[in-house]
Amino acid sequence: MxxxxxxxxxxxxxxxxxxxxxxxxxxxxxxxxxxxxxxxxxxxxxxxxxxxxxxxxxxxxxxxxxxxxxxxxxxxxxxxxxxxxxxxxxxxxxxxxxxxxxxxxxxxxxxxxxxxxxxxxxxxxxxxxxxxxxxxxxxxxxxxxxxxTGLGAAELKDKTVAAWERYVAATERRIAGELDDAERFLALDFARGAAEARRKVLAGGVVVERMQARDAAGRKLKVPSGAIHHWRGSILIPGITLDDLLHGLMHAVAPEEIQKDVLESRLIASEGDRREVFLKVRRESVVTVHYNTEHRVEYSRNGPGRASSRSASTRIAELEDAGLPAEREKPIGRDRGFLWRLNAYWRYQAVDGGVVVECESVSLSRGVPPVLNWMIRPIINRTARAALSDTLTSMARVLPERAVIPAETLPASWPAP
Known part of the structure; x- marks a missing residue:
């Protein structure tokens, strides 16, 4: 111009x-x-x-x-x-x-x-x-x-799902390599400014950063007719052991106690270190939307003082007239498109004085029309950052009080070292 x-x-x-x-x-x-x-x-x-x-x-x-x-x-x-x-x-x-x-x-x-x-x-x-x-x-x-263009009905397309799967595969390859590293463990340890970020976390701060998966050539992975939101957050939970923390997450503390966007939850199935869970979720960003969601969760030990878990959505249905007698699910993949997929990758590392908890959240939604991107994108980013920070802060507040393992026994499904 x-x-x-x-x-x-x-x-x-x-x-x-x-x-x-x-x-x-x-x-x-x-x-x-x-x-x-x-x-x-x-x-x-x-x-x-x-x-x-x-x-x-x-x-x-x-x-x-x-x-x-x-x-x-x-x-x-x-x-x-x-x-x-x-x-x-x-x-x-x-x-x-x-x-x-x-x-x-x-x-x-x-x-x-x-x-x-x-x-x-x-x-x-x-x-x-x-x-x-x-x-x-x-x-x-x-x-x-x-x-x-682009503001009609939101429909989850095959090409969008395929791009999501490529993005998830690239993310999980990176995570698998990081979990096998003998010296470093948390995702922030592999990022720029790792030493300063770790110091901030160990001093009691919350570090939240936006992330971006890339292909083998270092190019950003694009998602046609969709958008991926990828964030990482880390916090120190003081005064707790790794065993107590895992017990709390797996057995003692309901998700709605530490995630304010979870309205209700129930265990669908459990086998060893694997869980199938239902969550009714309320998401607030530019709009307020309610969902019925189901997730597959698996916990793993990654060596002394280290553990991780992976949560992947298996079903997400947007609700219409949520909380009313007429509440019903919209057709999956043919809704307003604010949440189509959601994965979370957690790492837990024992340190002096507590456990560092880190979460990578990766979600898929409809894309933002270019003419509105300047206005909507900052709101989405600000809300995502605040939501992850709030969840981590809530964990640090609730788990030390609620997650202690009963002295007489350990759960039979406890992850083996």
């Missing part, structure tokens, strides 16, 4: 910011004040903002192209046709989509819709309305089609 284009973009956004205020104020008055349906209110609010913005763009943003009154009505017609139709259709469509898909109030949903349409509106204004060349209707249709 050249200097002049960048200047126009800043001016366009300044006008747009004022237009947002006009649009939200109008929507609030119509929907909340007069009780008008929010869809109709959105359309009228956008129309008010379109007229407001045109006046400013005519005299300021593209003032050098609009000297005098000549052509003003033609420009207003083009602006209304291109920006107006795109904004009204886009805002009504996206506001409705976000209200339904994200289960949020219509005002924040409308803010998200405004962000979605802003880039398309600028390009249409610059290349169509204030430059007599292109055909408005054709460009508007193309821009609208480009913004709508």
């Amino acid at each position: 050249d200097r002049h284009m960048a200047r126009r973009w800043l001016m366009f956004n300044a006008v747009g910011g004022m237009g947002v205020g006009v649009q939200l104020l109008t929507l609030g008055l119509l929907a909340d004040g007069l009780g008008l349906d929010y869809r109709l209110g959105t359309a009228l609010a956008v129309l008010a903002a379109v007229l407001h913005n045109f006046v400013w763009h005519e005299h300021w943003t593209w003032g050098d192209r609009c000297a005098g009154r000549r052509g003003r009505w033609a420009r207003l017609g083009s602006f209304t046709l291109v920006n107006g139709s795109l904004s009204i259709a886009g805002n009504v469509l996206f506001t409705s989509l976000y209200v339904t898909a994200f289960d949020i109030h219509h005002v924040p949903a409308n803010l998200m819709a405004i962000a979605t349409c802003s880039v398309a509106n600028f390009l249409a204004s610059h290349h169509v309305v204030f430059r007599a060349a292109a055909k408005p209707a054709a460009l508007a249709a193309a821009l609208a089609a480009g913004n709508v």
